[in-house]
Amino acid sequence: xxxxxxxxxxxxxxxxxxxxxxxxxxxxxxxxxxxxxxxxxxxxxxxxxxxxxxxxxxxxxxxxxxxxxxxxxxxxxxxxxxxxxxxxxxxxxxxxxxxxxxxxxxxxxxxxxxxxxxxxxxxxxxxxxxxxxxxxxxxxxxxxxxxxxxxxxxxxxxxxxxxxxxxxxxxxxxxxxxxxxxxxxxxxxxxxxxxxxxxxxxxxxxxxxxxxxxxxxxxxxxxxxxxxxxxxxxxxxxxxxxxxxxxxxxxxxxxxxxxxxxxxxxxxxxxxxxxxxxxxxxxxxxxxxxxxxxxxx
Ligand code: GH3
Ligand code: MG
Ligand code: MG
Ligand code: MG
Numbered sequence: 001x002x003x004x005x006x007x008x009x010x011x012x013x014x015x016x017x018x019x020x021x022x023x024x025x026x027x028x029x030x031x032x033x034x035x036x037x038x039x040x041x042x043x044x045x046x047x048x049x050x051x052x053x054x055x056x057x058x059x060x061x062x063x064x065x066x067x068x069x070x071x072x073x074x075x076x077x078x079x080x081x082x083x084x085x086x087x088x089x090x091x092x093x094x095x096x097x098x099x100x101x102x103x104x105x106x107x108x109x110x111x112x113x114x115x116x117x118x119x120x121x122x123x124x125x126x127x128x129x130x131x132x133x134x135x136x137x138x139x140x141x142x143x144x145x146x147x148x149x150x151x152x153x154x155x156x157x158x159x160x161x162x163x164x165x166x167x168x169x170x171x172x173x174x175x176x177x178x179x180x181x182x183x184x185x186x187x188x189x190x191x192x193x194x195x196x197x198x199x200x201x202x203x204x205x206x207x208x209x210x211x212x213x214x215x216x217x218x219x220x221x222x223x224x225x226x227x228x229x230x231x232x233x234x235x236x237x238x239x240x241x242x243x244x245x246x247x248x249x250x251x252x253x254x255x256x257x258x259x260x261x262x263x264x265x266x267x268x269x270x271x272x273x274x275x276x277x278x279x280x281x282x283x284x285x286x287x288x289x290x291x292x293x294x295x296x297x
Contacts, residue, residue, distance in 0.1 A: 002027060002028050003027050003048040003049065003160030004046060004047045005022050005029045005030075005047070005048065005051060006042070006047045007030070007037060008033075008034070008037075008052035008053060009033070009052070009053040009079070010033050010271060011053070011291075012033070014053075014104070014116055016252065017274055018031075018109075019031050021106045021110075022051075025113075026189060029179060030045065030047070031104070034057060034058050034059070034206030034256075035058060035059035035061065035063065035067075036059060037054050037073050038052065038064060038101055039064070042072055045207055047074045048120060049074060049076070049097075049116055049117065050075070051066060051076075051077045051164050052064055052077075053080075054079065054080045057256070062090055062094060065091050065094045065095060065096050066094045067282065068095075068153065069096075072276075073100065073102070075116050075120055076091070076096040077096065077097060077098055077100065077113065078091040078098075079099070079102050080101060081102055093235070097116045097119070097120075098112045108122060111157035122278060136151070142192060142195055142196060142199075142212050143196055143198070144196075144215075145197060145202070145203070145212045145213060145214040148215050148216065148221075150213060152273070154213075154223060155171070155223055159271075159273060159276070161225075163269060163270055166186060167225065167265070168226055168266065169231055170227045170228065170266045170267075171221065171222070171224065171226070171265055171267070171277065172221065172235065172262055172263070172280065173220075173221050173237070173280035173283070173284045174261065174284065175218060175219045175284055175288070177259045177260060177261055186253075193248075194258060195214075196247055197246070198260075199220075201239075201242055201246050202239065204223070204242070205235070205239045207224075207252060210222055210227075210235070216273045221280070222235075224270065228263060228282070229265065229266035232264045236262045239262065240259075240262055240294070243258065243260050244257070244259045244260075259292060259293035259295075260293070261288050261292050262294070262295045263285070263296055263297075264280070265279040283296045284296070
């Protein structure tokens with residue numbers, strides 16, 4: 001996509017010459033004769049780089065730079081007279097990416113503009129990769145639910161909220177019934193497909209604020225904020241029923257059924273995270289002992 005450059009100068013002849021040069025160099029350019037006009041352009045256009053004179057009537061180029069770097073996403077290159085004027089230093093300290101002295105040598109400006117645009121796209125790529133890494137680091141690769149590391153960090157946060165504001169908080173821990181048998185009969189890869197499908201069923205049963213995690217191999221946890229034990233039990237029952245009535249077949253075999261056992265527990269104020277999780281685990285084991293495909297508190 002062609003970069004959009006905004007030129008801000010109160011001198012008409014400079015403005016026009018720069019506009020022509022920037023367009024000839026292959027960019028889209030818009031001109032403004034004041035900082036106020038530039039801000040208007042920025043509210044309705046996505047602009048990659050603003051090239052601004054420092055001396056302007058009304059708001060000056062420094063204030064404009066400051067404003068853009070606080071509120072916007074554009075890079076700024078400032079233009080400044082030689083002499084004893086060091087205002088470009090202030091512009092750099094306000095976040096300007098570069099500066100050129102007036103009278104502007106266009107070839108130099110073009111080199112600086114290209115460098116700023118390059119840096120800008122590298123930065124965007126860095127941010128994109130960091131976001132991707134962050135997402136990968138909290139996601140379970142198989143089910144695309146969150147992973148157990150994220151479970152502990154989220155649960156810690158919820159517990160803090162709970163202790164500070166006396167919110168309610170509940171936890172579900174669920175485990176697939178007789179899953180070893182399923183793997184032994186159909187193979188590990190078929191078992192993995194069940195885990196993927198189960199992840200989707202879990203997601204479809206949750207409310208907006210609930211979050212689901214693959215806690216271990218075939219065990220999952222669900223954090224239910226602002227939810228007491230009774231409400232959590234209802235969610236668990238809905239989930240248990242949804243799983244037991246889902247046909248997990250992928251077409252290769254007719255009618256594939258699985259069931260899950262669920263433990264439900266509500267957080268006690270000031271309780272340690274380990275004891276909270278352990279209580280959910282114990283409740284889940286009671287569901288196993290009661291014959292599986294059950295919900296226990
Ligand atoms: P139950 O929980 O009902 O007591 O019986 P189970 O057979 O499910 O329990 P157990 O803990 O004995 O075995 C869990 C099995 O889950 C072991 C393994 O075969 C399977 N499993 C664990 N993680 C994975 C995984 O990532 N992929 C697949 N395919 N199977 C897994
Ligand atoms: Mg001026
Ligand atoms: Mg297990
Ligand atoms: Mg199991």
